[in-house]
Every structure is written in structure tokens, then in C-alpha cells.
Amino acid sequence: MLSGAEKTYIEAGAAQGIRADGRGLLDLRPVTLETSLLPTASGSARVRIGGVTDILVGVKAEVVEPHVNAPDEGLMSFAVECSSLASPDFVGRGGADLNAELSQLLTRLYASSATRELRRGLALIPGRKCWVLHVDALVLDSGGNLYGALSLAVRAALRVVTLPRVVIIPGEADDDDEIEVNEEVFERLSRSEDAPVAVTLSAVGGRGIYIADSTSEEEACAKAAITMGVNLAGRACGAVSGGTGGVDMDTLKSMLKDAVRVGGDILKTTDSFLQDDIARMESGEEVEPVGFFS
Amino acid sequence: MSTPTFSIVRPPPPSTASAPLSHIPITIPGSTIPTEDLSVRARGTLLSTTGSTRVLTATVAGVITRVNKLVMVRPLRAKYIPETGDVVIGRVTDLAGRRWRLDVNAARHAILLLSAVNLPGGIQRRRTYQDELNMRAFFTEGDLVSAEVQEQWDDGCVALHTRSLRYGKLSGGTFVPVQPELVKRAKKHFHRLDCGVHAILGNNGYIFLAERAEKEGGATTPEMRKMVARVRNAVLALDTEFIAIGPDTIMSVYDASIEEGVELRDMTRPDITAKICEGARSMRAAA
Incomplete structure (x- = not known):
């Protein structure tokens, strides 16, 4: 809940290009990111934005039959749960709608053609065997920009996922090919860098003014919001609109352009950050995770 | 337009600078508090019986405090506990008959009575039914109000007042x-x-x-x-x-x-x- 005076202050700040925390309109809050902190998951990540929004993601894998419409692609299933720790609104079934909305967003981002190569990397025997990645996300705290934080955490987890090596044994005569899972050798996902990240821009105050990475107070003032999935190639992987208000065509165009720019920035910064984690993982070096003590 | 900026860091490891605090008896929920036979338990503690032995355990994370035979755990993080005379800021959550209810970060909402606010003009007079209907003109839901804790009622509620020019919306x-x-x-x-x-x-x-x-x-x-x-x-x-x-x-x-x-x-x-x-x-x- 915000008072009218606070809304006025936030809107006037956006008009001047200085937000309540001193950021510019398209600046993002500092992010802390830790990967591979869950020993039981194939890949995991925890993202905190601005010390508030807090997302934990774990990825598990199993071998299943591929979908009939895409026999040469693996599967990904997404489940998001808003913990009742994050807000009293999420107690009981309170978060059910938001859970569905967030899982829907992820499903949409990863169903786009821009991630086809990533899904193909999960195929084992076309039409018969493939990996399914169960991506489970937990919202531990919410302080604005849930979409962005969630997509960033999922992407970071996918970047560090390792799966056991699978050897395909050709079937003799009429027998089908079989697979053998080698639990000794683990390999990273191919093309995990294709995973997109979501950027939400919220229109606040006057015409043509919009902000990136909004806090929950700013979200309460936003008239409309556009969420865009962006990948490394600068391609859009789906867009979602939110809010009750509208945006004029010129603003929408520049919003989409800026979303791609901000998204590219996020992807580049995250990837250079994750390089260390990946290098360490591949060298087999053990690092004590900070986990929940941060 | 400014270029977007973004910094990403690893979470800092837990602080290991425990030296200056080592003389303070800190406890966590579930851990045993060393007691003598005649200790009297107070807030933040739980007497648990396992078999024939009775041990005192902490229910909150905090500092073990002893006053004579009284043993309590003062929590390090808790809700605000109001005291008369405190300056507080509250957010109006709803209006009820002749009063506003404010969230003041305490265990319960605080009450601001219509009779405890200054009416415009500053004159002292009886609050009429008309004033009661106009309450939203002073403070409405979501408004931030600075106030002082006037008194604590027997039921644990706290009453605020804004009877000074310093206080208000x-x-x-x-x-x-x-x-x-x-x-x-x-x-x-x-x-x-x-x-x-x-x-x-x-x-x-x-x-x-x-x-x-x-x-x-x-x-x-x-x-x-x-x-x-x-x-x-x-x-x-x-x-x-x-x-x-x-x-x-x-x-x-x-x-x-x-x-x-x-x-x-x-x-x-x-x-x-x-x-x-x-x-x-x-x-x-x-x-």
C-alpha cells in the first residue's frame, strides 16, 4: 500500500530521471548470484536483487519419452512456488495465481524458437528417449522485478546444469537402440547460453517515461508493464504485458528497443560472471557454498 | 538517456568477526540454556522435559539475560514494542468508527482516535458526527503519519496522538x-x-x-x-x-x-x- 504523496514523489522522480534509490531510469539494482549451492540438484542458483527479491532455483533431470510433436527435442517443465515467507499474501493458496503466472512465463520463454537448439541438446534417441529438465523455483522474498529475477536465476541454474553422459547402444537386428547412463562422467548442457532472460519495463508517471527493474513501490505506481524475453543474439523470445493502463505506440517501440538493450547487458554481465563458476566446476575444484548464510 | 548499468557479485561469506562479541551469551532456538535449580524462566525460554530431566531451551535467537534468578532470552530481531512517548511513523491500514488503524511494525495495529488529532485551525472542540464523516479528508488508507505513542491500553493496543504541529501526514x-x-x-x-x-x-x-x-x-x-x-x-x-x-x-x-x-x-x-x-x-x- 502506498500513499498518494509517495506516488507523486516516485512519479516526479521518474520524470527527473532520478529514482528513490538514486538509480537512473534504466539502471538495475545490484545483484548477488550464487550457483551450484544445492548438492542434490543437477544445477542450482540463487539470485537476490537489491537485497530484497530472492529466488532459489533447482534443476533435476530424468529420461522420458519426447513429445510427439517434437521428437528430436528434450522437454522442460517449470514449477514456481511463492513461499509464504515472502509475503503474507502467499499464505495458503494466496500465491496460486502468481505461481501459475510465473511458471507460464518461463514455459513461454523456453518454448520459443530461439531456444530450440537448447531443447535439441536434451534429445537422446529421436522419438524415443530424451531428457526432461524439471526446473523448480522458489520465491523466498519479493521486492519487485520478480520476472527478471526468476528468469535470471533459471538461466544461471541451466548454465551450470550437469547431466550424466549417455551412451547409445545400437540395437541388434530388429531391436531398438538402447541407452546407457554413465553416472561417472558428467557433462554440461550444450547451448545453455541460448537461455533467455526477461526484462520488465514499467511505465511510470508521464508519457514516454519507463523504468527497468522496478521496486515493489514503483510497481505499485506503474500504469503498464511490458516483459520481454531476450537472448544473446538480441532476439525476442516472447513478450507479456501487464498492468491496467496503456502505452502509446512510440513509447512501446522505444520500450521494446530498450528492453533488448538492457537484456543484452544483463546477459553479457551474467555470462562473464558465470565464467568463473563454470571454469571452477570443470576443473573439479570444491568451493564451500555460502548458501543461506549470506 | 543513460546507459543501463548492472553489477553482479557473489554473496559475501558469513562474517567471522566474532571476537568482540565472544563475551556475550548468544543462543539460538532449541539450544539448552545452562541454569541452576532455582532459576525462574521468563520470555524466550521453554521448559522441556525429557524423561526425568528438565532443561531450559531457548525459543528465539538472542542474548541470554539473567536478572537475579530470572532467565530470559532477549531477541536480536523482533517486532517493535511500543512505549509511551515514542515517536513513530505509521501507515493507515483502515478506518473504523472514530478511529484510524495504523501499521506501526508492532505485533498489533496502533489506534489513532479522532479525538487525538489536531483539527485544522487548531481549536479544541468536541468532535462532531460531521468530523467523523470527514475522517478520510485527514488521513486515508495508505497515508504515512508521524505520531507519538500516547498510552497503552489494557488489552495490549497502543493509542497514538498527533496533537502537535510536528506530527501529521x-x-x-x-x-x-x-x-x-x-x-x-x-x-x-x-x-x-x-x-x-x-x-x-x-x-x-x-x-x-x-x-x-x-x-x-x-x-x-x-x-x-x-x-x-x-x-x-x-x-x-x-x-x-x-x-x-x-x-x-x-x-x-x-x-x-x-x-x-x-x-x-x-x-x-x-x-x-x-x-x-x-x-x-x-x-x-x-x-
Whole structure:
């Protein structure tokens, strides 16, 4: 809940290009990111934005039959749960709608053609065997920009996922090919860098003014919001609109352009950050995770 | 338009600087509190019986405190516990007959009676039915109000009053909630900081920062807005580092951030937060 005076202050700040925390309109809050902190998951990540929004993601894998419409692609299933720790609104079934909305967003981002190569990397025997990645996300705290934080955490987890090596044994005569899972050798996902990240821009105050990475107070003032999935190639992987208000065509165009720019920035910064984690993982070096003590 | 910026860091490892606190008996929920036979248990403790042995365990994380035979655990983090005379900031959650209910970060909502506010004009008179119908004209849902704790009722509710020109609706600034333990009771809670920003440090951990003390005023200039933002980030830095918040510590962090040439948006980065709070920490350690 915000008072009218606070809304006025936030809107006037956006008009001047200085937000309540001193950021510019398209600046993002500092992010802390830790990967591979869950020993039981194939890949995991925890993202905190601005010390508030807090997302934990774990990825598990199993071998299943591929979908009939895409026999040469693996599967990904997404489940998001808003913990009742994050807000009293999420107690009981309170978060059910938001859970569905967030899982829907992820499903949409990863169903786009821009991630086809990533899904193909999960195929084992076309039409018969493939990996399914169960991506489970937990919202531990919410302080604005849930979409962005969630997509960033999922992407970071996918970047560090390792799966056991699978050897395909050709079937003799009429027998089908079989697979053998080698639990000794683990390999990273191919093309995990294709995973997109979501950027939400919220229109606040006057015409043509919009902000990136909004806090929950700013979200309460936003008239409309556009969420865009962006990948490394600068391609859009789906867009979602939110809010009750509208945006004029010129603003929408520049919003989409800026979303791609901000998204590219996020992807580049995250990837250079994750390089260390990946290098360490591949060298087999053990690092004590900070986990929940941060 | 500015270029988007974005910094990403690893979470800081848990602090290992335990030396200055090693003499303080800190406990966590479930751990046994050493007691003598005649100890009397108080808040934050639980007597558990396993077989024939009875042990006292802590129910909260905090400091074990003993007063003669009384043993209690004072929590390090808790809801605000109001005391008469405290300056607080509250947010109106709803209106009921002749009263507003305010969230003051306490276990229960505080009550602000219609008879405990100053009516415009400042005259003392009976509150009429007309006034009751006009209550939303004073404070409406969501409004931030500075007030003083008038009394505590027998049922545990707290009554506030705004019967001074200092108190009332807050506007033209930014609201920062922090942990209530960090705002100590002091003679003064309305400050004009050295940088010119006005700060109201509510005892309940609700802090309001604005350019001017007056309730109404013109538009905020960009320079002033940046200054308010820097003070806000300084307050949040102190909150993260668990350092008591007062005008001296706020200004120490504020000045340190300028000296180090820290950009406004970087002040909330964990590594930078720790650095700019060093001065304030030693200031409080010395006190």
C-alpha cells in the first residue's frame, strides 16, 4: 500500500530521471548470484536483487519419452512456488495465481524458437528417449522485478546444469537402440547460453517515461508493464504485458528497443560472471557454498 | 538517456568477526540454556522435559539475560514494542468508527482516535458526527503519519496522538523501513541532517526522509532528490550492517560514500556497503 504523496514523489522522480534509490531510469539494482549451492540438484542458483527479491532455483533431470510433436527435442517443465515467507499474501493458496503466472512465463520463454537448439541438446534417441529438465523455483522474498529475477536465476541454474553422459547402444537386428547412463562422467548442457532472460519495463508517471527493474513501490505506481524475453543474439523470445493502463505506440517501440538493450547487458554481465563458476566446476575444484548464510 | 548499468557479485561469506562479541551469551532456538535449580524462566525460554530431566531451551535467537534468578532470552530481531512517548511513523491500514488503524511494525495495529488529532485551525472542540464523516479528508488508507505513542491500553493496543504541529501526514519524501532495534530512543527524532535533508527516525524502525520539514512545498530539485536518495541508501546500508541509526552514523556513511566516490546506485552492493559503514561501526563501538 502506498500513499498518494509517495506516488507523486516516485512519479516526479521518474520524470527527473532520478529514482528513490538514486538509480537512473534504466539502471538495475545490484545483484548477488550464487550457483551450484544445492548438492542434490543437477544445477542450482540463487539470485537476490537489491537485497530484497530472492529466488532459489533447482534443476533435476530424468529420461522420458519426447513429445510427439517434437521428437528430436528434450522437454522442460517449470514449477514456481511463492513461499509464504515472502509475503503474507502467499499464505495458503494466496500465491496460486502468481505461481501459475510465473511458471507460464518461463514455459513461454523456453518454448520459443530461439531456444530450440537448447531443447535439441536434451534429445537422446529421436522419438524415443530424451531428457526432461524439471526446473523448480522458489520465491523466498519479493521486492519487485520478480520476472527478471526468476528468469535470471533459471538461466544461471541451466548454465551450470550437469547431466550424466549417455551412451547409445545400437540395437541388434530388429531391436531398438538402447541407452546407457554413465553416472561417472558428467557433462554440461550444450547451448545453455541460448537461455533467455526477461526484462520488465514499467511505465511510470508521464508519457514516454519507463523504468527497468522496478521496486515493489514503483510497481505499485506503474500504469503498464511490458516483459520481454531476450537472448544473446538480441532476439525476442516472447513478450507479456501487464498492468491496467496503456502505452502509446512510440513509447512501446522505444520500450521494446530498450528492453533488448538492457537484456543484452544483463546477459553479457551474467555470462562473464558465470565464467568463473563454470571454469571452477570443470576443473573439479570444491568451493564451500555460502548458501543461506549470506 | 543513460546507459543501463548492472553489477553482479557473489554473496559475501558469513562474517567471522566474532571476537568482540565472544563475551556475550548468544543462543539460538532449541539450544539448552545452562541454569541452576532455582532459576525462574521468563520470555524466550521453554521448559522441556525429557524423561526425568528438565532443561531450559531457548525459543528465539538472542542474548541470554539473567536478572537475579530470572532467565530470559532477549531477541536480536523482533517486532517493535511500543512505549509511551515514542515517536513513530505509521501507515493507515483502515478506518473504523472514530478511529484510524495504523501499521506501526508492532505485533498489533496502533489506534489513532479522532479525538487525538489536531483539527485544522487548531481549536479544541468536541468532535462532531460531521468530523467523523470527514475522517478520510485527514488521513486515508495508505497515508504515512508521524505520531507519538500516547498510552497503552489494557488489552495490549497502543493509542497514538498527533496533537502537535510536528506530527501529521508525511509527504514529499521517501519512506525507508529498517529493523526497529536500530533506532534508539532519543530526545530528538526529527532531525535536519548536515547535508540539509530532513529525517524522521521513528522508534518503530520506520524512517521518513524529505527535502523539507514543512508538510507542503514546491517541487524537489534533482540535486536535492539525489541527496535524499544518498541518505536513503546510507540508512539502508546501516540496516544491512546492523549498526544503530542516528544522525551521526547516517552522516558518517553519507560522507564516506562521497569520499570514496561511490555512485548512488552502487551503495547497496554488499561489498561497498560494508566498506562505507566502517566509520559508523567504529563510531558505535567506541560509544
